[in-house]
Amino acid sequence: MDVKIIKEIVDMRTVDEAAKEILEKAIAEGVETAWDRLEAQQPQCGFGQLGVCCNRCAMGPCRISPFDDEGPKRGVCGATADTIVARNLLDDLLVGAAAHSDHGREIVEVLLKTAEGKSQGYEILDVEKLKSLAGEYGIATDGRSKEDIAKDLALAMLEEFGTIKNRIQFAETRPPEKTREMWRKAGIVPRSVDREIVEAAHRVHMGVDADYVNILLHALRTSLSDGWGGSMMATEISDVLFGTPKPVEAYVNLGVLKKDMVNIILHGHNPVLSMMIVKAASDPSLIEYARSKGAAGINLAGMCCTGNEILMRQGVPIAGNMLNQELAIATGAVEAMIIDYQCIFPSITFTASCYHTKIISTSEKAKIPGAIHMEFHPETALDTAKEIIKLAIDNFPNRNPERVKIPSKPIKMMAGFSYEVIKQALGGSFKPLIDAIASGKIKGAVGVVGCNNPKVKQDYNHVTLAKELIKRNILVVETGCAAIASGKAGLLLPEAADLAGDGLASVVRSLGIPPVLHMGSCVDCSRILVLLADIAKEMGVAISDLPAAGAAPEWYSQKAISIGAYFVASGVFTVLGLPPKILGSPNVTKLLTEGVEGVVGGKFAVEPDPVKAADLIEAHIEKKRKALGI
Amino acid sequence: MKTVFVHPERCIGCRHCEIACAVEHSESKDLFGALFEEPRPAPRIHVELGVDFMTFPNKCRHCEPAPCMEVCPTGALYRDEETGSVLVNYDKCIACAMCAMVCPFDIISFKKVWHINFLKTVNYKCDHCVDRQRQGKEPACVEACKTGALVFGEVNDIIRSSRRDFTLRTTKALQGEEAPELPEGIAAFREIMKKVARLGPLG
Numbered sequence: 162m163d164v165k166i167i168k169e170i171v172d173m174r175t176v177d178e179a180a181k182e183i184l185e186k187a188i189a190e191g192v193e194t195a196w197d198r199l200e201a202q203q204p205q206c207g208f209g210q211l212g213v214c215c216n217r218c219a220m221g222p223c224r225i226s227p228f229d230d231e232g233p234k235r236g237v238c239g240a241t242a243d244t245i246v247a248r249n250l251l252d253d254l255l256v257g258a259a260a261h262s263d264h265g266r267e268i269v270e271v272l273l274k275t276a277e278g279k280s281q282g283y284e285i286l287d288v289e290k291l292k293s294l295a296g297e298y299g300i301a302t303d304g305r306s307k308e309d310i311a312k313d314l315a316l317a318m319l320e321e322f323g324t325i326k327n328r329i330q331f332a333e334t335r336p337p338e339k340t341r342e343m344w345r346k347a348g349i350v351p352r353s354v355d356r357e358i359v360e361a362a363h364r365v366h367m368g369v370d371a372d373y374v375n376i377l378l379h380a381l382r383t384s385l386s387d388g389w390g391g392s393m394m395a396t397e398i399s400d401v402l403f404g405t406p407k408p409v410e411a412y413v414n415l416g417v418l419k420k421d422m423v424n425i426i427l428h429g430h431n432p433v434l435s436m437m438i439v440k441a442a443s444d445p446s447l448i449e450y451a452r453s454k455g456a457a458g459i460n461l462a463g464m465c466c467t468g469n470e471i472l473m474r475q476g477v478p479i480a481g482n483m484l485n486q487e488l489a490i491a492t493g494a495v496e497a498m499i500i501d502y503q504c505i506f507p508s509i510t511f512t513a514s515c516y517h518t519k520i521i522s523t524s525e526k527a528k529i530p531g532a533i534h535m536e537f538h539p540e541t542a543l544d545t546a547k548e549i550i551k552l553a554i555d556n557f558p559n560r561n562p563e564r565v566k567i568p569s570k571p572i573k574m575m576a577g578f579s580y581e582v583i584k585q586a587l588g589g590s591f592k593p594l595i596d597a598i599a600s601g602k603i604k605g606a607v608g609v610v611g612c613n614n615p616k617v618k619q620d621y622n623h624v625t626l627a628k629e630l631i632k633r634n635i636l637v638v639e640t641g642c643a644a645i646a647s648g649k650a651g652l653l654l655p656e657a658a659d660l661a662g663d664g665l666a667s668v669v670r671s672l673g674i675p676p677v678l679h680m681g682s683c684v685d686c687s688r689i690l691v692l693l694a695d696i697a698k699e700m701g702v703a704i705s706d707l708p709a710a711g712a713a714p715e716w717y718s719q720k721a722i723s724i725g726a727y728f729v730a731s732g733v734f735t736v737l738g739l740p741p742k743i744l745g746s747p748n749v750t751k752l753l754t755e756g757v758e759g760v761v762g763g764k765f766a767v768e769p770d771p772v773k774a775a776d777l778i779e780a781h782i783e784k785k786r787k788a789l790g791i
Numbered sequence: 792m793k794t795v796f797v798h799p800e801r802c803i804g805c806r807h808c809e810i811a812c813a814v815e816h817s818e819s820k821d822l823f824g825a826l827f828e829e830p831r832p833a834p835r836i837h838v839e840l841g842v843d844f845m846t847f848p849n850k851c852r853h854c855e856p857a858p859c860m861e862v863c864p865t866g867a868l869y870r871d872e873e874t875g876s877v878l879v880n881y882d883k884c885i886a887c888a889m890c891a892m893v894c895p896f897d898i899i900s901f902k903k904v905w906h907i908n909f910l911k912t913v914n915y916k917c918d919h920c921v922d923r924q925r926q927g928k929e930p931a932c933v934e935a936c937k938t939g940a941l942v943f944g945e946v947n948d949i950i951r952s953s954r955r956d957f958t959l960r961t962t963k964a965l966q967g968e969e970a971p972e973l974p975e976g977i978a979a980f981r982e983i984m985k986k987v988a989r990l991g992p993l994g
Contacts, residue, residue, distance in 0.1 A: 173992040196992055203840040203993065207803020207938075211980060224937060227977050228801060231939030617991045739987060744980040769986040 162188060175619035177649050179414035179568035180481065180488050186566050187491040192515050194487045195506065199615045211745030212246040218367045227745050238367050246746035247373035248365045250722070251380045253742075255361035257723030258383050260503055261684055262354045262391025264431050266322055268398045271433050273315035274539045275402065276308045282437050282543035285311050286404045290581075294397055298330055311401070318394050327352040332389035336694050339703035340732055340762070344385070347760045349378055349730065351386035358383060373749055381730040381761065388727030393687035399470065403436050406473035406577035406681065408674075413648040415485060416571035417478035418494045422460035423451050423557045425550065426480055426489050429501030430682065432470035434523050434537045434546065435463070438499065439475050441546035451554045459550065464489060465504050466641060466682035473577040473681055481649070482620075482642035483613040483717075487512045493564035497553035501537075502527035504612070504718065517559040521549055574648035575655070576679035578638070580688045584695075586672050591696050599791045602664035604708060605782035606636040608689040608728070609643045609677075611713030611721045614739060620646035622714035622738045622771045627652055629775035631676040634662035635782060636669075638692070641683040642715070652677040686724050690731055700789075705732025705762020708785040710778045714738035714771055725765065729753075732762035734781045736774045740767045792855070792875035795919075795930055796949045797848055800973065801940035802838065804846040809834035811935035815920060818905045830903040835917040836932050837898065843985040844993070848932070848941060851898050851917035853877045859890035859899065859914075867914070876919035881906055884913040 171184045174196050187194055208214040213225040215236050225242040226232025235241055240248070274280040285291060285307045292302045292310065300313045321329050332351050336344075344350045351357055361383045364370040370379070400406070418424045425442070427435040441447065442459045451459050461478075463471050464486055468479040480489050483504050489495055490509070495518045498509065502524050506512075510520045510531030522528050523537040523545070533552070537545050587593045597603045607630050613619050623646035627637050631652075639647055647653050653675050658666040661676040669676045680688050689711075697704045711728040713721050715738055728735045743749045758764040768774040810822070817825035817832035825832050836850040857877045860868040867883035868890060870876070881904060891899035891914070901912040920930035928934070933943040942949055963970035971978060988994040 170992075173994070199993070204804030204806070204838055204844070204846045206805040207980075208805050211803070211976065224805075226937045226939070227803070227974055228938050229974055231801070232937035615992065616987055621990070740980065740983045744976045744983075747975045750976065750979070767983055769983060769990055 173618065174615070175484065176621045176624065177414065177481070177485070177619055177646075179416050179570065179649070180485055180619065182568045183415055183488040183491050183566065187488060190491070190515070192487070192491050192512060193508070195484060195615045208745075210742060212249050212742035213242050213745035215240060215245045215249070217248070217365065220367075225745065240371060242746045243373040243748045244371045244376075246743050246749045247376040247380075248370070250741065250743055250749070251361050251376050251383070252365050253719045254380050254722045254726055255358050255383055257719035257721065258387035258391065259358050260720050261387045261395065261723060262322070262358065264503070264684060265354075265391035265393075265395035265398075266319065267431060268395050268402070268433060269315050269318045271539045272311055272398050272402055273319065276311035276315060278308070280539040281541055282440055282546070283402055283539065285401060287401050290397065290405055291401045294401070297334060315398075318398070321390065322354045323356065324353040329353065329386060329390045331393045332385060335389065335691060336731065337697040337703055340694070340697070340705070343703065343705075343732070343761050344730070347378060347381070349382035349385060349761075351382055351390060354386050354390040357386040373746065374752065377749065377752060377757075381726055381757075384723045384726035385730050387723045388687055388690055388731065392684040393690070395684040396681070396687045399432055400579070403432060403470075403474050405581050406579040407582055408575055409473060409476040409577040410573060410575055411472055411476045412478045412571035413481070413574050413645065414568065414571050415480055415488060415492060416568040417462045417480055418489070418492055418567045419457070419460040420494065420565065420567055421457040423454075423456045423458070423554050424460050424462065424495045425553045426462050426464050426495055426498040427467050427471060427477075428464035428486060428498055429467040429505055430465065430503040430684070431501045431524075432467060432474075433539065434501055434542065435467045435471050435499070436474070437542040437546040438549065439471055439477060441543060441550055444547065447547065447550050447554070450551065451557070454554050454557045456554070456557045459554070462489075464498075466684070467501060469576070469641065469644065469679075469682040469685075473579075473679065478571065479645060479648070482645040484615060484619045490516055490518045492567055493517075493561060494567055496556040496560065497521055497549065499523060499549055500527065500529070500532070503720070505529070516564065517556060517561065519552065519556050521552065523549075572649055572651055574651075574653040574679070575675055576644070576648070576653065578674070578678040578680050580691050583678070583692065586674060591699050595696065595700060597668050598708060601791070602634065602668050603636050604634045604664075604779070604786065606638060606709050607778055608638050608640070608686065608709075608711045608733070609714065610640045610683065610686055610689075610711065610724060611716035612642045612718050613646075614715045614717040617715045617738060617769070619715075620649060622769070623647065624650040624652065625771035626712055626714050626774055627677050628660055629772055630778065631657070631661040631665055633775065633779050634665040635779065636665060637677040638680050638689055639677060640679075640681050640685045640689070644679040644681075647677045648679065653679050683720060683724065686728075690727070693731070693733070702789070703732055703762055706785065706789060708782040708789070709733060710781055711735040712738070712774060712778065714774065729757060729763035729765055730761050734763055734766070734778070736766045736768055736777055738769050738771070738774065792853075792946070793924070793944055794853065794946050795850065795933055796942045796944065796946060798940050798942065799845070799847045801938045802846045802848055803938055803940075803977075804838055804840075804844070806838045807935040807937065808836050808848055808932035808941060809838055811931040812836045812917075815923070815931035816918075828905065830905060832905070833902060833915070835915060840993070842994075843981075843988045849896055849898055850932070851877065851919070852896060853919055854895070858893040858895065862889045862893050864889065871919075871921055874919060874921050874924050876921050878918055878921065879914050879916065881913045886912050886914070890914055
């Protein structure tokens with residue numbers, strides 16, 4: 162293909178300059194990527210996009226015509242567009258909640274095994290956080306060993322996955338009372354983590370819930386069991402095991418790969434194995450082994466949220482977000498990509514087969530044909546980590562230097578702004594932040610989160626929205642692919658204050674922090690909830706009273722639906738950059754973009770244009786400021 | 792003559808018509824059977840992406856006079872007098888592609904078909920489901936279309952009906968009543984997807 166045409170295609174696909182270089186290479190070498198597959202899928206079925214396709218039972222599949230005067234209006238079972246759309250949304254949401262919460266469960270299980278002395282390589286790093294969590298769960302700490310406390314805490318949390326107490330501890334005490342009061346009135350206080358998910362799966366069966374309002378209320382409850390349950394446990398116990406993140410400098414984009422070193426990419430979401438890989442990679446005998454194979458050393462780089470987890474705790478450089486995964490392989494410089502789960506393209510082994518890269522799957526629940534499966538268990542974690550690194554080193558001599566291209570300019574960034582760090586930076590209380598908001602120096606705060614989606618130019622919506630918001634003196638906190646996008650664009654540096662409005666710039670300069678804060682991985686959206694809750698508590702209001710909002714400008718996954726729903730259910734106005742599959746039911750659309758605000762204080766909006774999304778958010782923040790009298 | 796009339800504003804890109812067409816022109820006339828046939832049946836109607844995620848189901852319009860018939864050197868293309876459809880005699884077709892060159896809609900392509908026992912490829916364009924028409928049925932694509940994007944009938948009847956709708960909407964609007972051409976959900980969907988298309992790689 163003509164070089165000029167390739168450049169035009171690449172400019173339409175991404176704004177990540179390092180990714181552009183490799184995408185050009187991939188196209189020239191005929192390596193297929195998600196963008197090609199999206200094109201091959203066009204046109205995509207309108208029934209599916211509108212949410213009016215039901216493929217649940219064997220009387221179907223059914224679809225409802227979105228045109229009033231033509232085509233079927235009910236499925237074979239009699240379900241209307243409202244019922245089908247609401248059921249499909251609940252189905253997507255429960256999958257997302259399950260993904261987050263199952264991840265959380267695995268982390269807590271590692272804590273239990275560590276407390277029992279049955280794990281290998283792990284330790285209880287943040288004892289202060291362990292004790293504070295134990296306090297929340299009513300577990301005695303005085304005079305007890307950290308292992309004893311950890312065991313009780315792990316068991317108490319694991320019990321909440323299937324509890325018969327009908328309560329989740331964090332959801333009871335962490336949200337402001339005014340927010341919880343709305344949940345109680347709506348009947349959506351989560352009762353356990355697994356129960357809401359199982360009940361959601363029950364409700365979407367034929368002949369169970371047909372009332373779209375009732376279905377959507379349960380969707381909100383299920384999402385709360387994720388945000389204030391499974392995800393929050395994942396965050397908190399990851400901190401206990403691996404340390405609560407603190408500000409750390411690192412580099413980001415595909416340029417973090419090294420020409421002369423064994424490059425290992427850690428891709429997925431769960432840090433339990435990747436943290437052991439980080440530990441093992443500093444083993445002198447393995448470094449020596451790498452040298453014996455002609456490499457200068459071992460270079461680890463993260464990808465997606467596993468990348469975020471090891472970035473914010475160990476400063477491991479991060480190669481990119483979701484749409485960078487195939488491009489990392491297309492550099493020709495990756496010896497091994499180690500995957501755990503979530504957001505890993507099933508075709509990743511096909512991509513790897515074009516190069517020397519080995520894909521190593523590690524979770525029993527996430528195998529990919531063509532991958533080498535080296536199953537991870539906490540009991541043998543460090544041994545497995547070392548074996549995997551050795552396999553990567555053994556693959557170094559197979560690299561073809563003629564096919565290697567590594568972008569030259571990795572970007573510097575700061576990560577690790579956990580709730581605790583933000584509070585500490587403010588001097589131990591949120592009062593200075595509240596004062597800055599009251600004085601108008603900072604107008605409000607927005608959580609920009611979520612994925613990449615090839616329907617949107619990669620990172621463009623994330624970066625444009627973040628820039629627009631800080632320009633308008635709105636503080637931005639980010640997680641997931643959104644945070645990585647901002648890192649690549651240079652927004653996660655104190656110097657980015659130059660792009661902020663005067664008020665916000667003066668505040669972040671005085672604190673020495675960036676105007677866009679990297680708060681972690683996608684389960685760490687729970688950190689945003691705690692931050693909002695504590696600010697609201699200090700002000701004596703509900704979360705929905707705060708001049709705050711959420712945004713998922715490039716979302717694609719069911720997990721993002723769950724996050725968006727728990728933001729909304731917690732009282733946050735949330736703007737999506739792509740439409741959820743609900744437009745086939747004007748009733749469902751109206752409820753989620755209007756009616757739900759009267760129930761929980763938050764609501765959704767859809768706006769693909771990031772500048773217009775910033776307008777919506779600013780207007781919302783101004784409205785909330787006015788209501789607060791500031 | 793009856794025709795398959797397209798209301799492009801109603802096409803939502805589901806491609807049911809493509810599947811139904813391929814099945815109808817398979818040997819088994821059965822979805823699951825068609826998957827195991829060799830040559831594999833293919834649709835003769837094509838739903839492709841235009842701008843702003845809009846689609847248009849494109850197929851043979853059975854022109855009168857038909858440019859393809861006029862240029863065919865072997866007389867493989869002929870008109871079915873009963874339905875007015877332009878049909879292909881696969882035995883006579885030599886795949887010279889003259890018909891494809893003059894087709895105003897670019898819907899002629901070539902592949903092997905089960906109907907003849909040769910290894911050659913032939914023009915396998917839409918046959919207007921003449922077999923179904925003889926049984927009093929609509930073409931398979933029209934039957935499969937659940938949004939009314941494909942309608943089968945006398946062209947003037949269909950246009951008359953559309954014209955009546957237009958008059959109704961216009962007079963409603965003059966009376967200050969809401970008279971949207973598209974339902975609320977579809978209108979919102981089109982508007983959002985237009986923005987997505989213009990900002991993203993598929994624009």
